[in-house]
Amino acid sequence: MRTRSILAAVLLALFMSPSCGSGKPPVFLKKPFSASTNIPGKEYPKINPDLSVTCRVEAPDAISVELDLCNKVYPMVQIDEGVWEVTSDPQVPGFHYYFINVDGVRVSDPSSRLFYGCGLMASGIEIPEAGVDFYIEKEVPHGEVRMQRYWSGLTQTWRICYVYIPAAYDKNPETRYPVLYLQHGGGEDETGWANQGKLDNIMDNLIASGEAVPMIIVMDRGSAILANSVDSERSRNIFDFSAFEKVVVEELVPMIDAGYRTLADRNNRAIAGLSLGGFQSWSIGLSHQDLFSYIGGFSGAGMDPSPEKYPVSLNEQMNLLYISIGTDEPEQMYAGVKAFHDMLENKGVRHLYYESEGTGHEWLTWRRSLRQFAALLFR
């Protein structure tokens, strides 16, 4: 359990400020341009040809303004009456959360679209990647992301999950589809994969090119508090997700199978997630092999790495076990996941292990993982 507690500590730290990679991408931009994640019409933040980021904030009466981006705080300077600016170091491509510190208060950048992460609505910036377009919107048939409400008797609340529906769904009213249950990370929610993850672009492109089979993807909020739970249980220990597990097994899966044209058997059901969601997916997936035969953990897999929990018999029972990690993730996170992979390797438990080159505990690692994982499902 030591590994678990170390991982838990690292995870908790990462919820507050995710790590970014340090891989130096090729320069390919001709001139600075406004980030695609800006509020429409906002010129700043701008991304420069070397992929550094220039931020501007209007703060006439502030004494100190800072940019907090990817594990580094940059003091901003007044370049003009009340206008503060700073240019960051070159950034790794992908999506990064960031904040502005105004006289010590960590706030979001009024010029940025905001994304639910780090336990609040955070500013985010999309850094383009040279020659990479698997998560870019293209002229292919587009699926939809649907906001699906459902009543949870267990929690006595209405819950909302996001459901990705492949483009062909409405055109083929007789066809039934396999389902991937896909979880967000700690400090994020059911909107993460659709917003920061660009899940719909990734899947639309994979399905259009035939690299992935058309599938339904369900993204629910990875937390729940049972209505009958006592106060002590309500303390929301995020590493005790037994209540969420109950919701998934007893309410979410049955609701999806009843409301959508699914192939409702374990050979057509997968569960995966990122960070905390990866730990949840491995735990829930292995505890309910009657429901799931594909399991994926992106930057998070076996919360409890005790070897006896992973018998070689999994080789017969499961269609796929998947683990991934960014090479630039915090050392303990990388080491913990790598050690888990080695343990499975030594025991002869078949699984696919992927390292995302030059990325940290961040969305590019998870976009790449989803692309690879989704292509392997339901074959």
Add this chain to the structure above:
Amino acid sequence: MRTRSILAAVLLALFMSPSCGSGKPPVFLKKPFSASTNIPGKEYPKINPDLSVTCRVEAPDAISVELDLCNKVYPMVQIDEGVWEVTSDPQVPGFHYYFINVDGVRVSDPSSRLFYGCGLMASGIEIPEAGVDFYIEKEVPHGEVRMQRYWSGLTQTWRICYVYIPAAYDKNPETRYPVLYLQHGGGEDETGWANQGKLDNIMDNLIASGEAVPMIIVMDRGSAILANSVDSERSRNIFDFSAFEKVVVEELVPMIDAGYRTLADRNNRAIAGLSLGGFQSWSIGLSHQDLFSYIGGFSGAGMDPSPEKYPVSLNEQMNLLYISIGTDEPEQMYAGVKAFHDMLENKGVRHLYYESEGTGHEWLTWRRSLRQFAALLFR
């Protein structure tokens, strides 16, 4: 055109800080509770029994912190090491945007869910309304809100519109449905009606009780820049929405009729909107009577009030003309819309005029208007 320019000025001001009503609601809360619009787990802002709002912000190094809520700025005081607090005046029920000023910088409240309004991601607070539940989630069949991407050749960009699909849609693959095109206000976008407007709750409840017929509702972003437009046109004069009008007529409506099971004729097509969206809807609707036979303007109707634009023949041509306004809206806005209503009245142009009691230029006015307008459609 004088009325128009006055309205334009008022509208522009309202985009930055919407007005709130002053109607005193009945007291019905037993004790203070955390707002439903808070980030999960956040205790503040709290709503008190008298519907005043208590906000708390952590700002150890700030010199001045203020709450900017409903046309009033409240200086916050340090109640504890670096913790600032203030309690506002009692608020009108409904949804209100608000901001926190940290040493003069207007930012969003880190404890609040954020909503795209006032031209940025703004904090928002939902104040409950005694005995009113038409926009509250109930145990009725729920429709879905779908994010629908479509390629716009006119703008050479991918656009996303939100589409509300009634609960029965997937269960009745043969049934076709009428369509309401519903626009947001200035400084807002296609997410407004689904997030701030609680459109899906309003429609789910109306349809479940039989007060409204099942319909599809399309919410697109009310702006567009033609790819071939010259720079001068790109200045984004929000009152020139000819480009958006082209997108609606030539691309949006055809895309929806091709992709969804619609009743594709003017008798089954309506267009309505709030504030700027109301002006757009009246203008686009009347210019394309071949497409629309129902028109609604909530806190915004005839941008050009010249009587000759509204012939009595509209009584034969249109199924419904609808106008609404909050009694507590800024005087010029109220006067402008009221004058337009009087002009139609005097000319004998049939229309329904509704005043929302005690509400300003804000979402409760528009939720009430949608409830009334939707119930009158496609009968």
